[in-house]
Amino acid sequence: MTDFKNIHIGSLIKHLIEGREIETDRVCKFIKCTDEELAVILSREFLGSDLILRFSILLEYDFFRIYSQYLILYAPPSKLSSTISDKKVSLPQFKKKSLYTKEIIDFILELISSGKKTKRQVIEEYKIPKTTLYKWISKYHNGF
Incomplete structure (x- = not known):
C-alpha cells in the first residue's frame, strides 16, 4: 500500500521498473541518461515533472495521480476557495465528482482496520463525511 503522506517518487518508480522487469538499458535510452544517472534519479x-512524465509514459502508469491522491487526502479544497471566482485564471477546470479512488478507500479502511486511526480520527483528519465512511465500511465488508 502506498503511503500517500510520504511520497518518495524515485523509489516508487524503481519499484515499478523492477516489478515489470524492464531492462535498465531500455529505461536509460528512453530517459536519455546513463546507468549512474538513473541510479541517482x-x-x-x-x-521534475518532465522526468515524472517520461517515466509515466515508459511504464504506462500515471505517477501524477499519486500526488492527486495526496491533495485529496491532505489538502482538500476549502469552502473559501470554492467561492472565489476563477475568471482571471484560464486553467482547465476538473470535475469534483468521484474524489475517492479505490486506492484512497483501501488506504482509509486499512488505517481503521489496523487500529492506526479510529473512525472519528479519519473523519476529522481527512474531512471525509461520516456517511461516506460508513458506506465504504458497509460496501467493502472489512469486518468493522
Missing part, C-alpha cells in the same frame, strides 16, 4: 525523493 531513482534515489531522489522529488523529481
Whole structure:
C-alpha cells in the first residue's frame, strides 16, 4: 500500500521498473541518461515533472495521480476557495465528482482496520463525511 503522506517518487518508480522487469538499458535510452544517472534519479525523493512524465509514459502508469491522491487526502479544497471566482485564471477546470479512488478507500479502511486511526480520527483528519465512511465500511465488508 502506498503511503500517500510520504511520497518518495524515485523509489516508487524503481519499484515499478523492477516489478515489470524492464531492462535498465531500455529505461536509460528512453530517459536519455546513463546507468549512474538513473541510479541517482531513482534515489531522489522529488523529481521534475518532465522526468515524472517520461517515466509515466515508459511504464504506462500515471505517477501524477499519486500526488492527486495526496491533495485529496491532505489538502482538500476549502469552502473559501470554492467561492472565489476563477475568471482571471484560464486553467482547465476538473470535475469534483468521484474524489475517492479505490486506492484512497483501501488506504482509509486499512488505517481503521489496523487500529492506526479510529473512525472519528479519519473523519476529522481527512474531512471525509461520516456517511461516506460508513458506506465504504458497509460496501467493502472489512469486518468493522
